[in-house]
Amino acid sequence: MENIQQKAEFLRTGFTQKLAALAPDAPRKWGKMNVQQMIEHMSDYVRIANGKTPMEVLTPAENIDRMQAFLATEKPFRENTPNQLMADEPPAVRHTSKEEAIAELQQEIDHFFHAFESEQDKSLNNPFFGVLNFEQQVQLLYKHSTHHLRQFGIDV
Numbered sequence: 001m002e003n004i005q006q007k008a009e010f011l012r013t014g015f016t017q018k019l020a021a022l023a024p025d026a027p028r029k030w031g032k033m034n035v036q037q038m039i040e041h042m043s044d045y046v047r048i049a050n051g052k053t054p055m056e057v058l059t060p061a062e063n064i065d066r067m068q069a070f071l072a073t074e075k076p077f078r079e080n081t082p083n084q085l086m087a088d089e090p091p092a093v094r095h096t097s098k099e100e101a102i103a104e105l106q107q108e109i110d111h112f113f114h115a116f117e118s119e120q121d122k123s124l125n126n127p128f129f130g131v132l133n134f135e136q137q138v139q140l141l142y143k144h145s146t147h148h149l150r151q152f153g154i155d156v
Contacts, residue, residue, distance in 0.1 A: 004139065008138050011109055011141055015109070015145045016102050020099075026153070029153060032089065037090040038151065039101040040093060040094055043108050047108055055126065059128050059129070059130060068132075071129050071132075071136060076143065076147060077143060077144070
């Protein structure tokens with residue numbers, strides 16, 4: 001995977017900066033989540049990547065190679081990609097403001113980098129893509145974050 005350092009730097013600082021500039025009532029191009037629900041959703045997924053929320057791999061073993069091959073590409077997630085871990089309707093927001101949700105997301109992102117810096121050979125389960133190392137986790141988080149930015153009309 002090329003540009004992993006640039007993607008990591010975007011995740012460290014650029015992602016939450018772009019979210020901070022997004023109006024709380026920005027219209028979505030697809031999906032059902034509003035801005036704050038999307039930010040809280042991203043916190044949930046960073047917690048999987050940083051190890052705070054351990055997950056079983058749900059994808060059948062015979063499909064993991066294909067999933068990881070897709071992950072290694074620059075091909076974006078499709079709009080309205082189904083997610084079996086999510087209900088049909090988004091959950092109610094946990095925080096009283098978008099700013100609080102962004103602060104939580106930044107804490108989870110910071111923990112992600114700390115977790116992998118303190119244990120460089122670390123690999124963690126992702127429910128859809130199997131066991132991922134640091135570079136694969138960065139690639140997935142970057143792909144996921146840019147997917148949701150595009151959802152609200154922001155190109156990276």
